[in-house]
Amino acid sequence: MKKNNSLRYIISSVIVLSLIWIGNSGYFNGLLLSLGAVSVAFVVFMAYRLDIVDEESQPLQVSRRIVVYWLWLLKELVGSNITVIKRIWQGPHSINPVVARVPTSQKTEMGQTIYANSITLTPGTTTLDIDGDTLIVYALSYDGIRYLLGGEMDRRVKRLEE
Amino acid sequence: MSVFIDGLSWALLILGGFICVSGGIGMHRFPDFFSRMHAASVTDTLGGTLVLFGLMLQTDGQYLVLVKLILVLLFILLTSPTGSHALAKAALHGGLRPKLGSQQDKQDADVLNNFGRANASETDKNKE
Amino acid sequence: MFLAAAIAILVAMVLALLRALMGPTLYDRVLSVNVFGTKTVLFIAILGFLMGRPEFLDIALVYALINFIAMIGVLRFFEYKQTEPAEEPKSEGQR
Numbered sequence: 001m002k003k004n005n006s007l008r009y010i011i012s013s014v015i016v017l018s019l020i021w022i023g024n025s026g027y028f029n030g031l032l033l034s035l036g037a038v039s040v041a042f043v044v045f046m047a048y049r050l051d052i053v054d055e056e057s058q059p060l061q062v063s064r065r066i067v068v069y070w071l072w073l074l075k076e077l078v079g080s081n082i083t084v085i086k087r088i089w090q091g092p093h094s095i096n097p098v099v100a101r102v103p104t105s106q107k108t109e110m111g112q113t114i115y116a117n118s119i120t121l122t123p124g125t126t127t128l129d130i131d132g133d134t135l136i137v138y139a140l141s142y143d144g145i146r147y148l149l150g151g152e153m154d155r156r157v158k159r160l161e162e
Numbered sequence: 163m164s165v166f167i168d169g170l171s172w173a174l175l176i177l178g179g180f181i182c183v184s185g186g187i188g189m190h191r192f193p194d195f196f197s198r199m200h201a202a203s204v205t206d207t208l209g210g211t212l213v214l215f216g217l218m219l220q221t222d223g224q225y226l227v228l229v230k231l232i233l234v235l236l237f238i239l240l241t242s243p244t245g246s247h248a249l250a251k252a253a254l255h256g257g258l259r260p261k262l263g264s265q266q267d268k269q270d271a272d273v274l275n276n277f278g279r280a281n282a283s284e285t286d287k288n289k290e
Numbered sequence: 291m292f293l294a295a296a297i298a299i300l301v302a303m304v305l306a307l308l309r310a311l312m313g314p315t316l317y318d319r320v321l322s323v324n325v326f327g328t329k330t331v332l333f334i335a336i337l338g339f340l341m342g343r344p345e346f347l348d349i350a351l352v353y354a355l356i357n358f359i360a361m362i363g364v365l366r367f368f369e370y371k372q373t374e375p376a377e378e379p380k381s382e383g384q385r
Contacts (some may be wrong), residue, residue: 023230088188098262121243245324253317
């Protein structure tokens with residue numbers, strides 16, 4: 001791990017942890033703020049010892065684009081939820097489960113993880129496993145697989161990596 | 163204005179409650195474990211999101227409460243896919259296989275053989 | 291109105307609990323317990339508003355974290371429970 005690079009991640013984790021402390025406590029007297037400072041310092045020190053203060057635990061490079069992606073994902077979530085709720089009320093004969101391979105185009109492991117987790121988060125499709133560059137996806141019907149093979153989600157996750 | 167916000171938050175709460183109940187019913191109507199997982203994920207994602215959004219509109223300027231509701235929502239949305247994936251993978255390793263429908267591609271069905279214990283005996287599948 | 295949402299969530303909790311009692315596989319039970327936990331978080335949050343005591347949200351926050359960690363822990367315990375030692379390296383290699 002490069003030292004000059006790790007300073008950036010240490011500062012960002014200090015900021016994030018301080019915001020969590022202030023957001024959860026809401027008191028601004030000296031005692032509680034100093035306790036918070038000690039806690040933040042201890043957690044960052046432990047994370048540094050564990051060697052997990054890096055771009056994998058804090059993907060700062062995607063933080064600007066990911067807000068747009070989350071809003072888009074929320075829209076997709078509503079759509080796929082409505083489909084699954086319809087299937088629930090129509091009964092078990094309306095589902096037709098399939099397992100299929102879905103190719104990914106992401107280069108980094110982080111991109112693949114975001115893609116696989118987005119697939120799992122949307123009801124109707126679940127990632128079972130990763131096999132090299134392909135995901136093994138279980139879906140309630142072939143429509144879900146067809147949507148994934150259409151590749152809009154794949155393209156949007158790939159754009160996050162740049 | 164406050165009547166409008168109140169009405170919106172009530173609508174979100176009722177809709178969220180309805181979706182939670184739908185997910186609960188789906189857990190009984192769907193035939194096997196893997197399809198039940200989707201019914202569960204409905205309640206985890208949209209049901210929880212709508213209920214928490216409905217509560218967020220009722221916070222009435224208490225920012226601490228708002229921050230905590232947002233944190234709860236983030237935790238649910240971030241941990242739910244990880245939990246589902248761990249559950250599906252553990253079930254596959256445990257020898258449980260999804261019931262596949264008529265549109266299944268034979269070639270793609272082979273991927274399930276890569277998981278351990280495909281030919282585990284019936285009694286071994288943690289069934290009772 | 292909070293009461294209606296609380297009752298709806300209670301109904302969903304009862305349905306999840308019934309699924310946990312009925313099984314039929316172990317994974318169905320783990321799934322139902324996880325759904326039950328998520329519902330508990332929502333229920334505690336609503337109860338806080340119903341009682342006019344939003345401090346309940348702290349409990350909901352902690353419960354959301356414990357629920358996730360408990361589920362991962364239970365799955366770690368059961369995943370390779372009945373695997374014979376000879377099979378262990380093969381399934382490890384696939385991960």
